[in-house]
Amino acid sequence: MKLMASKIAASVLVAALIMTSCKDNDDTPLAEVSPSLSFTHNWDGVPVENADYQNTTYVNERGESLTISKLVYLISDIAFTDAQGNSFSAGDYNLVDAREGVNLSFTPDVVIQEGTYNVSFTFGFDDEDNAGDYPDLNTADGGVWIVPMMLGGGYHYMKLEGKYLNTQTIPETEVGFAYHAIRANDNSTNPITLQDTSFTVDLGDVVIEEGTNIEVQMNVAEWFKNPHTWNLYELFSMLMPNFNAQILMSENGADGVFSRGN
Amino acid sequence: MTLKNGIYGILILVATACMGDDASTYTATPAELDIPPFFESSILPPEIPRDNPLTAEGIALGKALFYDHILSANNTQSCASCHLQSGSFSDPNPFSVGINGSLGTRNSMPLFNLAWNRRGPFNWDGSAATLEDQIFEPVTNPLEMANTWSNAVAALQNSGTYPELFDAAFGSTTIDSVKVSKAIAQFVRTLISGNSKFDRYLNGQEDLTEAQERGMNIFLDETRGDCFHCHGNPMNPLWTDNRFHNNGLDEFFSDRGLGAVTGDPRDDGLFRTPSLRNLSFTAPYMHDGRFNTLDEVIDHYSEGLVYSETVSPLLKKISEGGVGLTPEEKADLKAFLLSLSDPSFTTDAEYQPN
Numbered sequence: 279m280k281l282m283a284s285k286i287a288a289s290v291l292v293a294a295l296i297m298t299s300c301k302d303n304d305d306t307p308l309a310e311v312s313p314s315l316s317f318t319h320n321w322d323g324v325p326v327e328n329a330d331y332q333n334t335t336y337v338n339e340r341g342e343s344l345t346i347s348k349l350v351y352l353i354s355d356i357a358f359t360d361a362q363g364n365s366f367s368a369g370d371y372n373l374v375d376a377r378e379g380v381n382l383s384f385t386p387d388v389v390i391q392e393g394t395y396n397v398s399f400t401f402g403f404d405d406e407d408n409a410g411d412y413p414d415l416n417t418a419d420g421g422v423w424i425v426p427m428m429l430g431g432g433y434h435y436m437k438l439e440g441k442y443l444n445t446q447t448i449p450e451t452e453v454g455f456a457y458h459a460i461r462a463n464d465n466s467t468n469p470i471t472l473q474d475t476s477f478t479v480d481l482g483d484v485v486i487e488e489g490t491n492i493e494v495q496m497n498v499a500e501w502f503k504n505p506h507t508w509n510l511y512e513l514f515s516m517l518m519p520n521f522n523a524q525i526l527m528s529e530n531g532a533d534g535v536f537s538r539g540n
Numbered sequence: 541m542t543l544k545n546g547i548y549g550i551l552i553l554v555a556t557a558c559m560g561d562d563a564s565t566y567t568a569t570p571a572e573l574d575i576p577p578f579f580e581s582s583i584l585p586p587e588i589p590r591d592n593p594l595t596a597e598g599i600a601l602g603k604a605l606f607y608d609h610i611l612s613a614n615n616t617q618s619c620a621s622c623h624l625q626s627g628s629f630s631d632p633n634p635f636s637v638g639i640n641g642s643l644g645t646r647n648s649m650p651l652f653n654l655a656w657n658r659r660g661p662f663n664w665d666g667s668a669a670t671l672e673d674q675i676f677e678p679v680t681n682p683l684e685m686a687n688t689w690s691n692a693v694a695a696l697q698n699s700g701t702y703p704e705l706f707d708a709a710f711g712s713t714t715i716d717s718v719k720v721s722k723a724i725a726q727f728v729r730t731l732i733s734g735n736s737k738f739d740r741y742l743n744g745q746e747d748l749t750e751a752q753e754r755g756m757n758i759f760l761d762e763t764r765g766d767c768f769h770c771h772g773n774p775m776n777p778l779w780t781d782n783r784f785h786n787n788g789l790d791e792f793f794s795d796r797g798l799g800a801v802t803g804d805p806r807d808d809g810l811f812r813t814p815s816l817r818n819l820s821f822t823a824p825y826m827h828d829g830r831f832n833t834l835d836e837v838i839d840h841y842s843e844g845l846v847y848s849e850t851v852s853p854l855l856k857k858i859s860e861g862g863v864g865l866t867p868e869e870k871a872d873l874k875a876f877l878l879s880l881s882d883p884s885f886t887t888d889a890e891y892q893p894n
Contacts, residue, residue: 332806332850347853417584417658420781420813421772426760439853447859454853456769515856518762 308391338502344442349376351436358395402435402476430463455514462524475528481538493539500535566711568595576734586655597709602727607893612685628818634829647829655729675721733885755876784810788845820881
């Protein structure tokens with residue numbers, strides 16, 4: 279499995295670096311550290327806290343009023359790449375439940391020397407990881423994180439759920455939306471057409487030292503904004519089997535949803 | 541260790557054990573759940589509380605208590621009075637009748653595969669954090685056993701058999717409510733259902749009918765049944781997310797469900813998702829047993845949904861009552877759902893009183 283291979287490779291590299299490197303003219307080896315990540319969520323800069331779910335009304339780019347009731351998402355393959363291009367990744371993953379405050383902090387199973395690294399992760403699972411079988415993810419989110427085989431199998435990348443206000447009805451009505459990101463699939467073809475819609479999030483260069491925590495910010499509003507202005511009237515539900523909707527989600531996600539905080 | 545072996549073990553232990561109260565050095569016979577292979581390979585194992593490990597003696601004691609009327613105030617009811625094995629350990633009546641003839645307010649939940657509700661909570665409304673906690677309540681509920689724990693414990697303590705059984709299970713003849721709840725919880729954790737037709741289909745031992753296969757596709761199709769977002773999928777043998785949802789039953793709530801427990805209006809009208817296993821035996825359906833048949837349940841999701849403020853966003857076309865399945869689709873979906881029933885569970889002698 280790729281994850282394990284990456285982990286071993288990372289360990290060997292770290293060991294090699296530890297044995298051969300020194301700080302300038304000092305023989306003291308660089309300290310080994312395990313940086314952590316923390317996850318925060320906002321709507322265009324305003325923090326989204328537990329009390330906001332189902333209560334706070336947000337207005338998306340298209341002017342649609344909505345509330346959020348659930349935000350759970352998966353990230354994987356957190357990687358630390360040094361200036362020489364050596365990448366250190368345990369290949370592990372973290373399922374964040376923003377509303378319930380679960381897994382808001384995560385320490386990848388990797389040990390690296392202090393220094394400057396480019397930090398990145400994958401939103402969702404790439405195809406290789408998505409083909410794996412993970413009992414913890416089969417159990418996660420009440421056991422409903424799995425994607426049915428008829429939709430290509432694998433796992434959800436994100437469940438963003440809530441209600442928007444349909445102002446085109448009299449009286450106005452609240453309508454549920456389920457912005458569920460998965461691998462794009464079209465089962466009208468035989469065999470099913472699949473497209474990897476996970477994407478890499480580049481958090482930029484970070485000086486990693488003892489106790490470093492990297493804040494990963496999600497701006498929820500961006501899922502509805504760039505480059506595609508989301509139309510909830512058209513794309514509110516039944517999005518998992520909608521190939522084009524999954525492409526749109528992926529492109530919006532890759533464009534400004536995530537950023538580094540501290 | 542199987543339950544039968546465990547029972548033999550307890551008999552030997554009871555016959556040979558001294559009657560001392562030295563709980564600190566006593567260790568009962570460790571027991572393990574008989575987990576179906578597919579459960580083992582697909583989902584995380586049950587979390588057994590560290591302070592209530594499974595033991596042969598504890599399970600045997602729990603079963604004895606589960607079927608014994610001694611816990612009720614007038615010695616007329618046991619846990620099994622409202623949790624009948626023939627009903628997958630639920631009650632065929634919408635509301636169970638207590639010892640005083642009073643009706644409960646919710647349908648008795650079936651009892652199986654609860655060991656996998658790893659983090660809880662339990663009950664329709666999540667009012668019990670653990671299985672052990674859940675067992676405390678019915679004994680003193682005036683609509684159920686209407687007893688006090690002091691009376692129940694005294695009756696057990698004064699009985700001819702229970703002090704020895706508690707000694708075998710917990711190393712002390714002194715009985716208390718905590719030990720009672722622990723023993724029954726141990727027994728309930730052994731109630732495992734994993735031998736439905738669909739389980740055998742997954743194991744390659746049996747084929748589904750064409751109707752059942754079509755029904756499975758409806759179940760998993762987000763544009764039709766979309767049942768999987770709350771009830772899981774073939775990779776998860778529990779067929780429930782063990783979470784809480786408002787599934788569009790009512791515009792206004794006479795029963796706030798989870799909301800009454802948490803005090804959070806966002807939880808009003810939310811109830812725990814029941815498993816779809818053993819629907820052949822668990823009628824009537826819903827927290828209040830309002831639907832007598834599975835057809836009524838399917839009709840509800842197809843065209844009977846009602847809007848309320850906390851209704852699940854996952855429910856579609858609520859303004860139209862639902863997704864509007866055709867009669868053929870409904871029949872196929874029903875056929876699939878019934879393939880999740882496990883008759884061997886409702887007749888398993890291991891779960892019957894000795």
